[in-house]
Amino acid sequence: MSAADGVRREGLAAGGKDAPAADRAPSVDESAEAAAAPTGASRSRTAWYVLVRSHTEGLGLYRQLRGAGFAVRIAPVPHGLQACCGMSILAGEDEIDAVRAFLERERCPYEDVVRVERAIDAGRDRFC
Amino acid sequence: MIYLDNAATTMVKPPEVAAAVAEALTSFGGVGRGVHPASLAAGMAVYDARERVAELLGAPSAGHVAFALNVTMALNIAIDGLLGAGETAVTTAASHNSVLRPLFRARDERGCRVEVAGIRPDGSLDFASYERALEANPRLVAVTHASNLTGDVYDVERMARMAHEAGALFVLDAAQTAGALPVDMAALGADVLCFTGHKSLFGPQGTGGLCVADGVDIPPLLEGGSGTHSFDERHPLFMPERLEAGTVNAHGLAGLAAGIAFLQDVGVDKVHAHTARLADAFEAGVLEIPGVRVLGGHGGIDRSGIVALNVGDVDSAVVADRLAQDYDICVRAGAHCAPLMHKALGTDVQGAVRFSFSWFNTEAEVEQAVTALAGIAADELGGRA
Numbered sequence: 001m002s003a004a005d006g007v008r009r010e011g012l013a014a015g016g017k018d019a020p021a022a023d024r025a026p027s028v029d030e031s032a033e034a035a036a037a038p039t040g041a042s043r044s045r046t047a048w049y050v051l052v053r054s055h056t057e058g059l060g061l062y063r064q065l066r067g068a069g070f071a072v073r074i075a076p077v078p079h080g081l082q083a084c085c086g087m088s089i090l091a092g093e094d095e096i097d098a099v100r101a102f103l104e105r106e107r108c109p110y111e112d113v114v115r116v117e118r119a120i121d122a123g124r125d126r127f128c
Numbered sequence: 129m130i131y132l133d134n135a136a137t138t139m140v141k142p143p144e145v146a147a148a149v150a151e152a153l154t155s156f157g158g159v160g161r162g163v164h165p166a167s168l169a170a171g172m173a174v175y176d177a178r179e180r181v182a183e184l185l186g187a188p189s190a191g192h193v194a195f196a197l198n199v200t201m202a203l204n205i206a207i208d209g210l211l212g213a214g215e216t217a218v219t220t221a222a223s224h225n226s227v228l229r230p231l232f233r234a235r236d237e238r239g240c241r242v243e244v245a246g247i248r249p250d251g252s253l254d255f256a257s258y259e260r261a262l263e264a265n266p267r268l269v270a271v272t273h274a275s276n277l278t279g280d281v282y283d284v285e286r287m288a289r290m291a292h293e294a295g296a297l298f299v300l301d302a303a304q305t306a307g308a309l310p311v312d313m314a315a316l317g318a319d320v321l322c323f324t325g326h327k328s329l330f331g332p333q334g335t336g337g338l339c340v341a342d343g344v345d346i347p348p349l350l351e352g353g354s355g356t357h358s359f360d361e362r363h364p365l366f367m368p369e370r371l372e373a374g375t376v377n378a379h380g381l382a383g384l385a386a387g388i389a390f391l392q393d394v395g396v397d398k399v400h401a402h403t404a405r406l407a408d409a410f411e412a413g414v415l416e417i418p419g420v421r422v423l424g425g426h427g428g429i430d431r432s433g434i435v436a437l438n439v440g441d442v443d444s445a446v447v448a449d450r451l452a453q454d455y456d457i458c459v460r461a462g463a464h465c466a467p468l469m470h471k472a473l474g475t476d477v478q479g480a481v482r483f484s485f486s487w488f489n490t491e492a493e494v495e496q497a498v499t500a501l502a503g504i505a506a507d508e509l510g511g512r513a
Binding site for chain 2: 053054055056057059060086
């Protein structure tokens with residue numbers, strides 16, 4: 001499975017950068033069952049990566065989102081998505097709309113928001 | 129031991145600083161080089177340090193704070209990055225070599241012109257001289273906030289305003305003021321503020337950096353590993369990574385964050401009031417000693433916790449050595465990397481003995497230092513005072 005498999009870009013966020021090259025565009029998830037939430041919506045295997053430009057902006061954004069009560073966490077970016085930062089903010093399916101609204105309202109710096117099926121568990125966070 | 133060399137580095141730190149460094153040494157992964165818990169622990173600590181620096185010094189945000197090894201490196205980044213070949217810079221005779229030498233190198237190697245505004249014998253800035261220097265159409269003004277020799281705090285808000293009116297960027301060396309007295313780079317009008325971590329911010333040595341205002345673009349001094357954007361041929365263009373090549377000193381910065389947290393708990397106002405009280409008491413005491421001459425200290429709009437003096441014509445090194453050997457009191461003698469300031473004060477041959485106070489010094493220590501100095505003056509000068 002390539003790095004981009006199981007990934008769906010949901011268009012560009014406001015202020016986001018251009019879409020990636022076609023050869024890096026993700027395919028539709030081939031494993032719908034893997035996306036089923038095993039323990040409720042917040043533990044869904046479908047997750048959303050908020051891509052950021054740098055570690056510093058990522059850490060700042062993470063703190064902002066956690067401070068606002070979102071159950072986000074920091075996770076590595078699948079390499080096929082973005083070769084620049086390596087860090088992303090991972091949000092659950094159930095929170096992404098509110099997260100998006102927050103990003104826009106607070107004019108947070110970010111590059112893109114990308115949906116990933118069969119993602120790593122967005123609800124887990126050993127760090128905080 | 130009585131440690132009165134805090135303008136060089138604060139030896140006594142809040143215990144939280146050592147604890148933070150010790151914890152960091154056994155728990156941090158590569159900062160900005162991974163997304164696993166050990167790496168994130170380091171990343172969060174560094175981010176915390178950025179945020180605290182920004183809060184304390186009035187930078188727009190954590191992202192406007194880039195770390196360096198010390199204030200000298202930060203000043204080199206700012207001066208080298210902002211001063212183009214053949215352009216003009218202005219500084220003052222109160223500047224430390226961390227400002228003077230990068231400027232003189234730019235003069236010698238890149239055809240830049242350097243104008244130096246004068247300092248009067250009482251330690252004050254000659255504003256007429258500064259105004260004349262600004263007529264040279266400078267690109268950059270780089271000055272010290274407070275003399276590291278006399279503690280005189282200069283009216284840098286006025287200096288920044290004049291610099292901007294002359295079309296120059298204003299770089300502030302806050303080595304002696306960050307953490308020692310309230311500093312707000314935006315209110316002061318600084319385009320770049322350079323700081324060190326190991327003095328009044330109570331961090332470990334090997335920490336420092338620069339706060340960069342919005343709209344000021346400094347090209348990197350060093351390029352290399354950034355942890356991100358690995359396929360780009362050049363270093364990232366965005367702050368703060370733009371000015372940080374290679375892994376930053378996360379262990380040290382964890383200590384710096386702890387030091388600043390301590391300052392924020394106590395309050396910089398309170399720290400400044402304490403050191404000012406000690407400096408005033410010390411000055412009043414030593415002025416009672418025959419033959420003692422205090423250098424500057426009242427030539428600015430404020431004073432950091434420094435009192436510089438000489439005992440008659442006695443070599444400053446002799447006085448400092450006797451304080452250390454006979455009384456176990458640590459002070460700094462010599463030229464203090466401030467050659468033009470010593471020339472302005474007429475102490476370039478004798479040097480000066482610098483006493484500098486911190487939050488952790490006490491009135492009892494001040495009294496002991498005065499007593500010790502009186503003994504040395506009596507021995508060295510005899511009836512010559």
